[in-house]
Amino acid sequence: MNSREEYSHGWTSVLSFGVGSMIPREVIQIAEDIKNMRIRGAGKIARAAVKTLRITVQKSKAKSVQELLEELRNTARIVINTRPTAVSLPNGIRYVSKRVHEELGRNPTVEELKETVKKAVKEFIVNSQRALVRIGEIGAKRIRKGDVILTHCNSAAAISVILTAAHQNKDITVFATETRPRFQGHITCKILRNAGIDVTLIIDSAIRLYMNRINTVIVGADAISSNGALVNKIGTSTIALVAREARTLFFVAAETYKFSPETMIGELIEIEERDIEEVIDREELEKIGNPRVLNPAFDITPPQYIDLIITEKGIIPPQAAFTILQEEFGWLASRKEQLF
Ligand code: RI2
Numbered sequence: 542m543n544s545r546e547e548y549s550h551g552w553t554s555v556l557s558f559g560v561g562s563m564i565p566r567e568v569i570q571i572a573e574d575i576k577n578m579r580i581r582g583a584g585k586i587a588r589a590a591v592k593t594l595r596i597t598v599q600k601s602k603a604k605s606v607q608e609l610l611e612e613l614r615n616t617a618r619i620v621i622n623t624r625p626t627a628v629s630l631p632n633g634i635r636y637v638s639k640r641v642h643e644e645l646g647r648n649p650t651v652e653e654l655k656e657t658v659k660k661a662v663k664e665f666i667v668n669s670q671r672a673l674v675r676i677g678e679i680g681a682k683r684i685r686k687g688d689v690i691l692t693h694c695n696s697a698a699a700i701s702v703i704l705t706a707a708h709q710n711k712d713i714t715v716f717a718t719e720t721r722p723r724f725q726g727h728i729t730c731k732i733l734r735n736a737g738i739d740v741t742l743i744i745d746s747a748i749r750l751y752m753n754r755i756n757t758v759i760v761g762a763d764a765i766s767s768n769g770a771l772v773n774k775i776g777t778s779t780i781a782l783v784a785r786e787a788r789t790l791f792f793v794a795a796e797t798y799k800f801s802p803e804t805m806i807g808e809l810i811e812i813e814e815r816d817i818e819e820v821i822d823r824e825e826l827e828k829i830g831n832p833r834v835l836n837p838a839f840d841i842t843p844p845q846y847i848d849l850i851i852t853e854k855g856i857i858p859p860q861a862a863f864t865i866l867q868e869e870f871g872w873l874a875s876r877k878e879q880l881f
Contacts, residue, residue, distance in 0.1 A: 564615055583629040586624065586627055588633070613641070613881040633669075717741070718742075757790040761795065772812070775837055781847065793859075
């Protein structure tokens with residue numbers, strides 16, 4: 542079953558349980574936008590996800606705390622199911638849910654609980670934006686004057702490092718991969734060109750030809766596991782391999798909410814399989830004899846190919862991922878989690 546079917550399935554079941562009317566239309570719209578990648582990028586989808594919780598409490602007519610929690614749970618379930626790989630989604634929801642649980646210990650009224658949600662949502666958004674700025678400041682220190690940087694896909698965290706270095710007049714040059722099949726590399730080019738940076742767009746399969754000109758690769762993250770492996774846009778692991786062979790530095794820029802707490806207790810990160818029409822349209826497929834088509838959105842880069850991870854808390858080796866996870870999500874490892 543592909544993720545689209547799972548999604549529509551999950552959707553129907555929510556509706557058929559008779560709670561569909563309790564999901565605000567705006568929440569459904571945001572969930573659809575995340576699913577269709579009109580809202581994309583691990584950080585952006587996390588911020589959009591927590592906003593759905595704010596919308597839920599704003600629109601809620603719940604008469605009891607239990608009713609409000611049920612509504613929040615329904616929203617969380619729908620939003621988390623939109624994209625299975627980016628751990629920023631559940632981690633954003635967790636940030637709010639944790640604060641709600643703390644407040645529940647104080648027997649809040651419905652109104653008080655709504656305020657807790659709104660405050661936590663605001664905090665998460667502000668913190669995640671600050672984290673991006675901090676990652677830029679920290680990461681730029683590792684960029685030298687005249688560096689040639691390669692980036693893949695479109696990562697706000699990686700771009701923050703590049704833009705900060707450029708603002709410090711480091712005279713950098715950037716190579717951006719197209720990033721088939723959705724061409725997020727075009728977005729990267731536009732942002733960097735608007736900032737006046739010297740950018741070259743290359744096809745994904747040209748990386749080995751140019752790697753010897755590159756000093757540093759910087760990519761973002763959709764998830765980082767407890768052993769320091771990176772899950773990021775498909776093609777990242779090939780770039781890491783090629784970088785290692787050419788002795789080019791490979792940096793990851795990732796906020797701490799991109800680390801996956803589930804991996805501490807042995808869970809594997811699911812790789813999202815997207816619609817094959819992103820790769821080839823049905824008519825063309827027919828013409829070439831209907832081969833099977835695969836369209837994984839992400840791949841896994843082992844920690845040994847990663848030189849360092851730039852987080853808002855500082856620079857860490859991939860081997861320190863477990864420490865970050867314990868600090869940020871240690872509370873999760875000890876109990877069965879309940880979102881709202
Ligand atoms: P920021 C993106 O995923 C890319 O894989 C990118 O590296 C990652 O999210 C992190 O992005 P997609 O949504 O949070 O394009 O750094 O599938 O922006």
